[in-house]
Amino acid sequence: KKQSRWKKGKTPPSPPGLPLIGNLHQLGRHTHRSLCSLSHQYGPLMLLHLGSVPVLIVSSAEMAQEILKTHDVTFANRPRSKLSQKLLYNNRDVASAPYGEYWRQMKKVCVVHLLSNKMVKSFQDVREDEITLMMEKIRNSSSLPFNLSKILECLTNDVICRVALGRKYGGETDFKKLTDRLSELLGTFTIGSFVPWLSWIDWIRGWDAQLDKTGKDLDEFFERVVLDHEDGNHQDRTDLIDALLTVKREKSAGFDIDRLSIKAITLDVFVGGSDTSFTLLEWAMTELLRHPESMERLQEEVRTICKGKSRVSEDDTQEMKYLRAVIKEALRLHPPFPMMAPHESTEDVILRDYHIPAGTQVMMNAWAIGREVATWGPDAEEFKPERHLDTSVDFRGQNFELIPFGAGRRICPAVSFAVVLNEVVLANLVHGFDWKLPEESTEDKTDVAESNGFSVHREFPLYAIASSPTI
Numbered sequence: 001k002k003q004s005r006w007k008k009g010k011t012p013p014s015p016p017g018l019p020l021i022g023n024l025h026q027l028g029r030h031t032h033r034s035l036c037s038l039s040h041q042y043g044p045l046m047l048l049h050l051g052s053v054p055v056l057i058v059s060s061a062e063m064a065q066e067i068l069k070t071h072d073v074t075f076a077n078r079p080r081s082k083l084s085q086k087l088l089y090n091n092r093d094v095a096s097a098p099y100g101e102y103w104r105q106m107k108k109v110c111v112v113h114l115l116s117n118k119m120v121k122s123f124q125d126v127r128e129d130e131i132t133l134m135m136e137k138i139r140n141s142s143s144l145p146f147n148l149s150k151i152l153e154c155l156t157n158d159v160i161c162r163v164a165l166g167r168k169y170g171g172e173t174d175f176k177k178l179t180d181r182l183s184e185l186l187g188t189f190t191i192g193s194f195v196p197w198l199s200w201i202d203w204i205r206g207w208d209a210q211l212d213k214t215g216k217d218l219d220e221f222f223e224r225v226v227l228d229h230e231d232g233n234h235q236d237r238t239d240l241i242d243a244l245l246t247v248k249r250e251k252s253a254g255f256d257i258d259r260l261s262i263k264a265i266t267l268d269v270f271v272g273g274s275d276t277s278f279t280l281l282e283w284a285m286t287e288l289l290r291h292p293e294s295m296e297r298l299q300e301e302v303r304t305i306c307k308g309k310s311r312v313s314e315d316d317t318q319e320m321k322y323l324r325a326v327i328k329e330a331l332r333l334h335p336p337f338p339m340m341a342p343h344e345s346t347e348d349v350i351l352r353d354y355h356i357p358a359g360t361q362v363m364m365n366a367w368a369i370g371r372e373v374a375t376w377g378p379d380a381e382e383f384k385p386e387r388h389l390d391t392s393v394d395f396r397g398q399n400f401e402l403i404p405f406g407a408g409r410r411i412c413p414a415v416s417f418a419v420v421l422n423e424v425v426l427a428n429l430v431h432g433f434d435w436k437l438p439e440e441s442t443e444d445k446t447d448v449a450e451s452n453g454f455s456v457h458r459e460f461p462l463y464a465i466a467s468s469p470t471i
């Protein structure tokens with residue numbers, strides 16, 4: 001029945017596949033890279049068969065605009081998966097909720113009550129505290145090589161915990177291990193998602209059991225945190241759970257937001273929030289260390305604007321054009337979610353003469369789009385923040401050549417939240433220290449190995465040496 005839906009018209013080009021698994025074997029370890037290579041041969045709109053699931057792969061800014069702007073409503077749905085059903089309270093969160101009234105209301109809660117500019121500003125002291133702690137840890141490294149990735153991961157995790165839950169849940173609890181388990185599950189390839197009759201393989205591998213256990217542990221944890229908030233057993237400041245409980249009590253969202261929705265939305269903040277910011281900072285520092293001329297230029301800007309100050313404030317960063325360009329360039333070359341999040345169409349549509357039936361999954365390759373020679377020029381693969389200085393191209397969903405946060409209805413609701421944090425952390429790192437790679441560093445000068453999984457960070461932690469500035 002599914003196949004016949006595709007027979008109504010012309011279909012996009014497809015690489016030849018194998019019986020049963022279709023094109024699954026062509027995905028490779030780094031899906032975004034394999035799909036980018038295939039798109040050079042088959043074009044910016046390809047149809048792949050991942051097992052029995054037809055998936056449309058988008059690899060150009062022009063096609064992304066068709067999907068996320070011209071046909072935004074048609075492609076605003078999310079495909080259902082066992083994982084989101086079991087871990088995200090049967091899709092009651094925002095990120096995996098099907099397009100419709102429930103999603104609209106929950107997204108509004110996010111945008112208006114949780115991640116508004118006012119809320120982002122209200123967490124300024126949390127960011128400042130955690131940056132102070134981070135700088136202290138780096139100072140204690142006494143100009144010896146240290147694991148910068150770990151420090152950045154700890155910082156973003158602590159900020160997200162304090163913002164969302166009101167306190168830190170770091171080494172002293174099992175919560176960090178729990179969120180690590182969650183990230184691992186999100187990045188696990190499961191055969192049953194693509195070849196349903198082979199689902200038993202996932203079951204034998206213990207994946208289903210892990211899903212059940214992680215879902216149960218997360219629920220128990222969030223239940224305790226929500227109860228603590230209801231009992232008033234936490235700090236005075238308003239965190240995201242407080243804000244959600246207020247929305248529930250005052251019915252200010254215009255609908256009844258229940259306890260499961262509160263827990264689901266909080267889980268989204270962890271899935272969307274901690275890994276992504278850590279990944280972006282890790283890549284930005286990696287590129288700056290590999291490009292000393294960019295590091296120097298950034299240091300000069302930050303140190304000139306903050307002359308005589310011991311640290312960089314969020315107000316100071318407003319004037320830092322090169323800092324903004326460095327963040328954009330890091331997001332262009334290393335979008336934390338290179339394949340974004342899958343979309344799904346809800347009705348038949350014609351895209352470039354091709355007939356795309358309702359229910360088609362779409363994956364957008366933000367990584368490939370950020371490296372398109374047609375838009376970024378022959379030096380598209382190179383880290384050059386300067387390219388952003390004289391253009392208005394931004395990542396807030398208006399320019400389809402730069403979509404690390406997505407675009408259209410499903411765009412990330414936390415762009416401001418993420419940008420404020422990343423800018424002020426990076427500015428402080430380069431203001432407070434001079435940086436270099438350890439002598440014995442085996443860092444590959446041409447390319448840096450990437451992890452696999454849903455969010456793509458460095459495969460190996462970044463070790464660096466920080467010393468007090470010489471000027």
Ligand code: HEM
Nearest residue numbers: 094095268269272273276340341404405406410412414418
């Ligand atoms: C550098 C940081 C971040 C990046 C690069 C990023 C990227 C993305 C991307 C690519 C999407 C999918 C867009 C689409 O489907 O078209 C998304 C969705 C989402 N993000 Fe983020 N994100 C970041 C930080 C955050 C943070 C800090 C939060 C929460 C505090 C967050 C919450 C969400 C949510 C709830 C969605 C789902 C939106 C929807 O489906 O309507 N993200 N993000």
